[in-house]
Amino acid sequence: MINVDLKTLLKDGISRYSLVVATAKRAREITDAALESKEILVEKPVTLAVQDIQEGKCVIVESGDAAL
Numbered sequence: 001m002i003n004v005d006l007k008t009l010l011k012d013g014i015s016r017y018s019l020v021v022a023t024a025k026r027a028r029e030i031t032d033a034a035l036e037s038k039e040i041l042v043e044k045p046v047t048l049a050v051q052d053i054q055e056g057k058c059v060i061v062e063s064g065d066a067a068l
Contacts, residue, residue: 009053023049031045
């Protein structure tokens, strides 16, 4: 289970929605890379994605042009 302080991930005014989307995209990249290299993941891809975001390996960029 992931035990991360949400405030640390939402630094610099990043919205929760952007965090969720970025985490999902990173998790998909991790899954695709593991399938491509036939690697068995010990931890869940979402856990690895959150760790990458927390460690600064992935940067979340918000466009600001949210059209509904």
